[in-house]
Every structure is written in C-alpha cells, then in structure tokens.
Amino acid sequence: MNNNQMEVDVKLTNQKVQFTGRLKSNPDYPIVFDYLPPLGDGEGYKGLELLLMSFAGCVSTTIVYLLRKMGKNISGFKINAKGINTTQPLSLQKIFIEVILESTDIRDSDIQNVIKQAEELSPVWVALKNNVDVSMEYRVIALQ
Structure with missing residues (x-):
C-alpha cells in the first residue's frame, strides 16, 4: 500500500447494524459504528x-x-x-x-x-x- 491509499475493514458485530471498523495500518484502535433503535442499539457512533x-x-x-x-x-x-x-x-x-x-x-x-x-x-x-x-x-x- 502506498501513501496515497487508505484501507479499512468494517465488520458486522451483532444481529442489527453494529459494525467495528479498523484502519489496516492501525488496527489497534477500532471504531464502533451503530445506529439508533430500533434499527440499531445506539452503542456506537453514527x-x-x-x-x-x-x-x-x-x-x-x-x-x-x-x-x-x-x-x-x-x-x-x-x-x-x-x-x-x-x-x-x-x-x-x-x-x-x-x-x-x-x-x-x-x-x-x-x-x-x-x-x-x-x-x-x-x-x-x-x-x-x-x-x-x-x-x-x-x-x-x-x-x-
């Protein structure tokens, strides 16, 4: 990967719409995405x-x-x-x-x-x- 590219992976982590995202070059700092109920649980960032x-x-x-x-x-x-x-x-x-x-x-x-x-x-x-x-x-x- 060169300096002009960024790579992330985003993985579904529950049965609603919660995901955990990681930057491939810095995987030790995950970010949790979620949405408000009823679509999500509200346990992460929108x-x-x-x-x-x-x-x-x-x-x-x-x-x-x-x-x-x-x-x-x-x-x-x-x-x-x-x-x-x-x-x-x-x-x-x-x-x-x-x-x-x-x-x-x-x-x-x-x-x-x-x-x-x-x-x-x-x-x-x-x-x-x-x-x-x-x-x-x-x-x-x-x-x-």
Whole structure:
C-alpha cells in the first residue's frame, strides 16, 4: 500500500447494524459504528457523527500546525463543533465551529489567516466544500 491509499475493514458485530471498523495500518484502535433503535442499539457512533468528528480533528490539526509553523505559542486549543442534519435525504447540511485558543502571542489576524489557509489545506474540509456550509468563529484567550 502506498501513501496515497487508505484501507479499512468494517465488520458486522451483532444481529442489527453494529459494525467495528479498523484502519489496516492501525488496527489497534477500532471504531464502533451503530445506529439508533430500533434499527440499531445506539452503542456506537453514527456515520455523520464520525464525519463531524473527522472534520473537527482535521481542521484542528491544520490550524495548530500552521500556528506552530509561524512560531506561535499555543497553551490551549479546543474546537467545539455542531452539525445540522437534513432528513430527506439524511445528510450533513451545516457545521458550526468554535475555535478556542489560549496563547501569549496569537493575535486575531493570525487566527483569521490560518482559518483561511485551513479551508484550502485541511483534507476533510476540502472534501466537504461545496456540499456542507461551514460557519467558523474563534476566540483567543490572551495569556500573560
């Protein structure tokens, strides 16, 4: 397998719709998928929840990387993400993101700049672009 490929296996693990997924290159960290009763037991993540978490994680990685590349100090970082679904068809319609940073030297212009870059560099954001509306806010908590 080369660096341009990813492989997962997803296996049915009960008599409803619970599955366990593993990345072939990192099988020690399985993810349990399930759906709400009566279709499932609600004992795992729904696909759209994993998509939202993937988006938040990918954007976080990109923002933190870019800020550190600029030589900025990051004392704390958190993203709160909320997804809004449509029902027919069931899909992710909108994502609201709140970035909360703690730093001694990050200014508003720094975070605005890296958010714009993240929109172009974050692989999950690029994949969702033109399909999901993203609203992003940020808060920088200045530390002394």
